[in-house]
Amino acid sequence: MTLSEKIYQSAGLILPAIATLAALVVAFLIDPYLAFVSTSWLIFGLLGMSLDIVWGRGGLLSLGQTAFYGMGGYFGSIAAINFSELTGNSIIWALPIGSLFGALSAMLLGYVIFYARMGELQSTILSYTFTLLLWSVIQTFKIDIGSASVLGDSGLSNIPGIVIGFGAEAESLGPNQALMTVIIIVAILYFLTRQLMHSHFGRIIDCIRIDSSKTELLGYDVRKYQLLNFIYAGAIAGLAGTLYALWSNFLSPSVFSIQEAFLPPIYVLIGGLGTLAGPFVGALMIGIMSFVLGGAAGGQTTLILGMTLILLVLFLKNGILGSLDSLWRKFLPDPNAAARHTNSVKIDVEVLEQILIDAEKQAGPAKNFSTTQLFKKFGGVIPVNKVDRNFIPGKPYSLIGANGAGKSSFLKTCVGIYQPESGVVNLGDDNITSSPIFERVKKGMGVKNQKPQVFGDLSVIDNLWIAAYSRTHDQQIALDISHKVLCMLGFEEQLGVNASALSHGQQQWLDIGMVLCLAPRIILLDEPAAGMTKEETRELSLLIRTLALHTTVVVVEHDMDFVSTLEGHVTMLHQGEVFAEGNIQELRKDERVLDVYLGRRKHV
Numbered sequence: 157m158t159l160s161e162k163i164y165q166s167a168g169l170i171l172p173a174i175a176t177l178a179a180l181v182v183a184f185l186i187d188p189y190l191a192f193v194s195t196s197w198l199i200f201g202l203l204g205m206s207l208d209i210v211w212g213r214g215g216l217l218s219l220g221q222t223a224f225y226g227m228g229g230y231f232g233s234i235a236a237i238n239f240s241e242l243t244g245n246s247i248i249w250a251l252p253i254g255s256l257f258g259a260l261s262a263m264l265l266g267y268v269i270f271y272a273r274m275g276e277l278q279s280t281i282l283s284y285t286f287t288l289l290l291w292s293v294i295q296t297f298k299i300d301i302g303s304a305s306v307l308g309d310s311g312l313s314n315i316p317g318i319v320i321g322f323g324a325e326a327e328s329l330g331p332n333q334a335l336m337t338v339i340i341i342v343a344i345l346y347f348l349t350r351q352l353m354h355s356h357f358g359r360i361i362d363c364i365r366i367d368s369s370k371t372e373l374l375g376y377d378v379r380k381y382q383l384l385n386f387i388y389a390g391a392i393a394g395l396a397g398t399l400y401a402l403w404s405n406f407l408s409p410s411v412f413s414i415q416e417a418f419l420p421p422i423y424v425l426i427g428g429l430g431t432l433a434g435p436f437v438g439a440l441m442i443g444i445m446s447f448v449l450g451g452a453a454g455g456q457t458t459l460i461l462g463m464t465l466i467l468l469v470l471f472l473k474n475g476i477l478g479s480l481d482s483l484w485r486k487f488l489p490d491p492n493a494a495a496r497h498t499n500s501v502k503i504d505v506e507v508l509e510q511i512l513i514d515a516e517k518q519a520g521p522a523k524n525f526s527t528t529q530l531f532k533k534f535g536g537v538i539p540v541n542k543v544d545r546n547f548i549p550g551k552p553y554s555l556i557g558a559n560g561a562g563k564s565s566f567l568k569t570c571v572g573i574y575q576p577e578s579g580v581v582n583l584g585d586d587n588i589t590s591s592p593i594f595e596r597v598k599k600g601m602g603v604k605n606q607k608p609q610v611f612g613d614l615s616v617i618d619n620l621w622i623a624a625y626s627r628t629h630d631q632q633i634a635l636d637i638s639h640k641v642l643c644m645l646g647f648e649e650q651l652g653v654n655a656s657a658l659s660h661g662q663q664q665w666l667d668i669g670m671v672l673c674l675a676p677r678i679i680l681l682d683e684p685a686a687g688m689t690k691e692e693t694r695e696l697s698l699l700i701r702t703l704a705l706h707t708t709v710v711v712v713e714h715d716m717d718f719v720s721t722l723e724g725h726v727t728m729l730h731q732g733e734v735f736a737e738g739n740i741q742e743l744r745k746d747e748r749v750l751d752v753y754l755g756r757r758k759h760v
């Protein structure tokens with residue numbers, strides 16, 4: 157890595173650290189009124205960051221962040237009002253309780269969103285509805301909890317300020333000290349979140365955003381990770397809400413309002429989606445503009461602000477920090493340059509054998525795979541009609557058939573993408589008929605779909621690593637496995653290239669490499685030769701034959717010539733049923749098979 161790349165890599169750490177120190181100095185020096193106002197900008201930035209975790213990293217535009225913020229604010233304030241009477245200090249009670257209630261509300265909403273497998277738009281609308289629901293409830297809700305009185309649309313008052321001392325004499329901090337305290341809390345949360353997003357957890361979240369179905373095919377429990385990420389962001393929003401309540405000493409139901417719900421997405425868009433620090437820039441910019449325009453624009457603040465924001469989002473599509481990042485990258489060496497130097501893939505069979513032997517040592521022997529009376533229908537169409545099959549290691553199995561014969565449907569029903577109406581799927585001794593996909597993968601199933609599924613924004617090595625990590629849960633072992641597979645494919649030079657910069661054929665190989673990193677005990681390949689050159693197809697055939705010596709391999713394939721090179725067992729499907737089987741030479745002589753393939757009616 158060059159010096160300029162090293163500086164770029166550490167910028168996300170160094171620049172915010174410098175910004176924190178500078179902010180502390182400024183907070184100490186500025187006018188108390190400005191310190192008071194700018195504290196709220198920082199808190200809004202924190203709320204924006206909580207959305208960036210869910211949206212920029214997790215891929216879900218949630219309009220529920222202000223709901224968690226409001227819930228955190230209310231419950232944190234109730235704790236502060238009651239407990240600070242006893243101990244003086246407000247934040248040690250309010251912040252944990254506020255973030256706990258933010259997290260709990262996020263858990264409730266997130267569970268519905270992720271476990272009901274809602275689409276993106278549905279999820280956004282549901283999160284918005286959740287916020288509005290709380291708004292209407294809190295407006296009429298009146299209750300006394302100890303010394304705290306929640307008074308419907310009159311809100312909650314008498315919230316103590318930010319008190320960090322203890323005892324009867326402990327007092328609220330002045331505006332400058334309060335700002336400095338909030339800067340420190342926000343900085344801690346920013347660096348913690350950055351660390352989390354750079355950990356394996358963050359990488360998995362990135363993969364889910366890019367391609368959630370592929371992430372599940374790598375054996376990750378996608379919904380669990382999405383929910384955990386959502387809960388974490390809810391906790392941050394709840395904490396931001398509590399800080400806001402302590403700062404303003406008052407909370408009204410308007411924190412759950414429509415206007416508030418749309419502010420965090422604006423902060424994120426202005427600052428830069430997925431940058432984590434961007435929402436602070438966005439909140440600061442809006443705060444400063446409103447502050448400055450408030451006096452000068454004679455009642456036209458909202459109009460001028462709105463126009464400026466529209467122009468900003470139009471001309472800086474990646475937001476301020478996102479655009480600066482793109483600009484900076486232009487001065488760095490092109491990480492994808494090596495993608496242009498790739499030759500056609502030549503499998504290193506020796507390395508492949510070693511990988512397969514290691515996999516066997518770690519994951520156990522190959523497993524049989526069988527279906528019994530497997531049946532799937534779509535309305536009147538029956539693409540899988542009571543199929544009994546038993547696949548064992550030794551020779552590859554090919555499933556052939558004309559278009560619409562049911563090959564892909566059979567494979568998808570085996571993988572768990574389609575749920576069968578009846579019948580059983582067994583992996584080794586386990587009945588996996590109703591297991592979720594990620595559990596099947598954990599039990600040893602490896603799947604390669606027809607189109608290459610790689611994480612385009614991640615480097616080649618990271619793509620392999622994320623697959624290997626799913627099996628090993630050990631960062632170093634996963635890296636060792638990734639390097640072996642990289643070497644087997646001859647991709648060493650392309651290690652740092654983004655997967656999206658590879659050609660279609662290379663992406664197919666990378667996808668196959670990812671499957672190998674899982675050390676699968678049975679491998680299902682759907683038209684793996686699609687889009688490959690003749691040379692690559694030859695290598696693929698060699699790879700599949702080698703794989704079949706160590707694992708069970710089932711290939712769905714159209715191309716009879718390719719199937720004949722596999723020298724394995726062939727099953728022909730027709731109208732969802734097993735129509736013929738044997739080796740390819742026998743099937744090629746079978747008139748009934750030729751009739752189906754050539755569309756003749758003589759024997760069928």
Ligand SMILES: Nc1ncnc2c1ncn2[C@@H]1O[C@H](COP(=O)(O)OP(=O)(O)OP(=O)(O)O)[C@@H](O)[C@H]1O
Pocket residue numbers: 534537538539557558559560561562563564565566714
């Ligand atoms: N999700 C679905 N909903 C409705 N019908 C489907 C669905 N998936 C497949 N089918 C139908 O099932 C039948 C078998 O399709 P399938 O894709 O499994 O065949 P195939 O042998 O893989 O064909 P091809 O080689 O063209 O991919 C077709 O009639 C198809 O329209």
